[in-house]
Amino acid sequence: MPGGTRLRCQSPEPDTPRRIRSRIAIAAAIAAAIFTLDALTPLDIAVAVLYVVVVLIVAPICSRRSMIAVCCALMSMTVIAFVMSHGGTYAAAPVARCIVSLAALAISGFLTLKNIAATDVLREQVTLLDLTSDALVVYDMKRRICFWNRGAHALYGVAAEDAIGRAPHEIVRTAFERPLAAMLAELLRTGRWEGELAQTCRDGRELIVASRWTLQRDAQGHPLAVLVTNNDITQRKRMELEIERQQQEIRAAIDAIPAMVWVSSADGRPVFVNERWSEFGVPLDRIGDSWHTLVHPDDLPQMQRDWRHALATGTSLENESRVRRGDGAWRWSLLRATPLIDELGHIVRWYGVTTDIEEPKRAAEALARSESFLAEAETLSETGSIGFSVPRFEMFWSKQAYRIFGYPDDAEPSLQAMLARVHPDDHARVSSLMKTAATDRNDIDAEFRLLMPDDDVKRVHLVAHAVAHVAKTGGEQSEYRGALMDVTEARNVQDALHRSLAELAHVTRITTLGELSASIAHEVSQPIAAIMTNGDAGMRWLERDEPQLDEVREALNNMLRDARRAGGIVQRIRMLAKKSAPNRVPFDLNALIEESAVLVQREIGVHAIELRLQLAQGVLTIVGDRVQLQQVVINLMMNAIQAMASTTGRPRRLAVCSSCTQANEVRVDVEDSGPGIAEADLQRLFQPFFTTRAEGMGMGLSICRSIVESHGGKIRAYAQPGLGATMSFVLPNSSSLLSVAVDGTKV
Incomplete structure (x- = not known):
């Protein structure tokens, strides 16, 4: 406290107006009483000394000036009372007592004034403490x-x-x-x-x-x-906690940045790095004075020139260099740094980001090569790039697209120009396709024909993907970007391949018939032998003295029945052997399986195989080429029979099952109890020229897969080594729509 004053344990409280008035009234009453006593009574004592009580009563409520006025008034009252009480006679003793009273009043006033001064100082100090x-x-x-x-x-x-x-x-x-x-x-x-x-x-x-x-x-x-x-x-x-939280968030954000963030002093000494540096495998102590050892020797001179220039000019730094990781590998890195400059123009800090651009660098190089290859590939593959916006159909064609449409490079690409080249038979379909693309924004995948000015017909395949973007005029619109491929040669080759597959399938059927020749001869010889037997019996019935016409009639009926049976067998064999175009019609798959079982019956008997037909109840109608699918069933059954030829020590069983799946498909399973198929062979089983038999050609199952897939189905193989194998294929039933190619589009 000022002046060494101690702090009191109780602060002085200001008097209220009511308390002030009470003190003044009490002081006035006491002063009047003392004056009366001093002036009107002949007491030989210093009564005026009692005015000190009045001084003490008013001291707490008086200022310095008020206290001086009170003391002067009391001293005046003392003198007046002295004069009144002694008249004109002034003895030495009364005068002495009057002087003592005046001295007492003066001393008490002085002390009170000093106390008031001290109290004012204390009050000011307390007021300051309150403020x-x-x-x-x-x-x-x-x-x-x-x-x-x-x-x-x-x-x-x-x-x-x-x-x-x-x-x-x-x-x-x-x-x-x-x-x-x-x-x-x-x-x-x-x-x-x-x-x-x-x-x-x-x-x-x-x-x-x-x-x-x-x-x-x-x-x-x-x-x-x-x-x-x-x-x-x-x-x-x-705020400190919030700042600390924000600092932690900022540090976490900086650590999460997919780049190496750093702060360095003016001379380049790192003072802060984020967590990405540790992932890069470069310790902080290696980034200090020896940072130049991390830069590839071929890139170091340029790095040093850029750094010296940035230090001299106080400008930002940007440099691409190869930096050595902790594992010794060199990685391309992009270094960007910005200086913090004080008001005197001196560099205080460097704030920088080092980004690993190894992958983008490789990607950029790969992209440059890819663009070069693409330009060459468009020419070599006869594939042009095409793009157009909807609904305005502003078009872009690459040079190869111009060549496919047969227009010069300076022609204006437009929808009208494209439609002018479309074959008349495909014009309505392509126009409808474009109108649908303008409204639905669906991807385009279509084949159609172009009629060229020299009457040459091209088959092209257009593939385009819709991409939404903001137009220059404002608003969002769609743009199609795609490729236009000249597939004329490919379709010609594909047609030739289909013809070759048909030829190969026909040859395979003939080969299968050759393998089944003994079974076919056995099946045909039975009705022929029956015909001969019934003919001989009929002749004997006619040669009797009294011909037995009823028996002859029955023999003739039996001959007709067996002849029809033999004719049916021959007809089915001719159908398998006949070379004809595929003909897809509805038929009963169960009946086809039963007929196929008859044709392999002798092979089943020769190899002592137990055949079980587990067919779905009722008629199992599908739509397809009967001859081709019968070839598949016979091929799978013959493969199963040949697989069990060497099986000994356990029963040889062949099961053919047909059923309807929950996916509205028809399924056929051919299961044998042979040695099974190795796991490694299952992946290659349906590849051309792959076979597990020494005498096999490796084309049977490949042809079966082609036939099944051309019918919209799938074929698979399941095997348990040592326990047998199952060949299974599924086909759409008669209520499913088959995909039929019509000018390259699907309906």
Whole structure:
């Protein structure tokens, strides 16, 4: 405190107007009584000395000037009373007593004025303490509050009259960072303590305060009181926590950046790097003075030139160099750095990002090669790039597209120009396709024909993908980007391939018939032998003396039945052997399986195989080429029979099953009990020229797959080595729509 004044344990309280008026009335009454007593009574005593009581009564409510006026008035009253009481006679004793009274009034006034001056200083100090925003609290060594300023009132919401005389914990709950006894012991030892405290007010508010405790001692050094200064730092702490959280988020964000972020001093010494540097495998100590050892020797001179230029000019730095990873591998990296310059123009910090561009570098090189290859490939493959916007149909053609349409390079690409080249038979379909693309924004995949000016016909395949983008005029529109391929030669080759496959399938059927010749001869010889037997019997019935016409009629009927049976067998064989175009019609798959079982019956008997037909109930109608599918069934059954030819020690069983699947398909399973198929062979079983038999050609199953897939089905093989194999194929039933090629599109 100023002048070494101690802080009082009780702050002076200002008097209220009512109290002031009471003091003045009491002082006036006492002064009047003393004056009356001094002036009207012949007492030989210094009655005027009692005016000191009046001085003491009015002292707390008077200013310095008022007190001087009061003292002068009282001294005047003393003189007046002396004159009135002694008339014109002034003895030495009364005069002495009057002088003593005046001296007493003067001394008491002087002392009072001095006390008023001290009180004013104290009051000013207390006022200053009340004006501070910090909470100031004084409590004695019994922990009873004896001073509570306005800052404490504002902070805790408790008035001084409610706080003074109470213990601090009764006003606010405090959570101490360590035991209170230890904190008080430190206060007594050092005279000071400071730290942060968490406090809870009566209204539930939680505060964090910076608290400073100062111990006040008396003249003998004994502890007298504790001055506590609390500063509300709740918002600051929250801000610090928020700043710390934001810093952590920023650090996490910087660490998550897919690049190596760094900060260096003005001379380039790193002071901060993010987590990506550790992933790159470069320790921080290697990025310091020896950073140049990380740069590829061929790239180091340019790096140094760029760095010196940036240091000299204070401009940003950008450089591409190969940097050595921790594992010794060289990686292309892009270094960008920006300086932080102070108000004097000096570089303070460098903020930089080093990005691994090894993959983009390779991708850029690959893209350049790809663009070069694409230009050559368009010419070699006769594939042009084409693009158009909808609904305006502003078109783009590559040079190869111009050549496919037969237009010069300076012609304006347009929908009308394209449609002008479309074959008349395909014109309506292509026009409808373009109108649909303008409204539905669906991808385009279509084949159609072009009629050229020289009457040459081209077959082209247009594939385009819709991409949404913002137009220059504003708004969103779609653009188709695709390829136009001249597939004339490919379709000619494909047609030739189909013809070759048909020829090969026919040859395979003939080969199969050759393998089944013994079975066919056996099946045909039975009805022929029956015909001969019935003919001989009929002749004998006719040669009798009395011909037996009923028996002859029955013999003739039997001959006709067997002849039809033999004719049916021959007809089915001719159908298998006949070379004809595929003819897809509805037929019963169960009947086809039964007929195929008849044709392989002798092979089944020769190899002592037990045949089980597990066919679906009722008629199993499908749409397809009967001859081709019968070839598939016979081929699978013959493969199963040949697979079991070498099986010994267990029954040889062949099961042919037909069923309907939940996916609305027809399924046929041919299961044998042979040695099975190796796992490695299952992946190549349907490839051309692959066979597991020494005498096999490797074309049977490949042809079977081609036939099944051309009918919209799939064929698969399942095997358990040593336990047999199952060949299974599925076909759409008669209620499914088959995909039929019509000018390259699907209906």
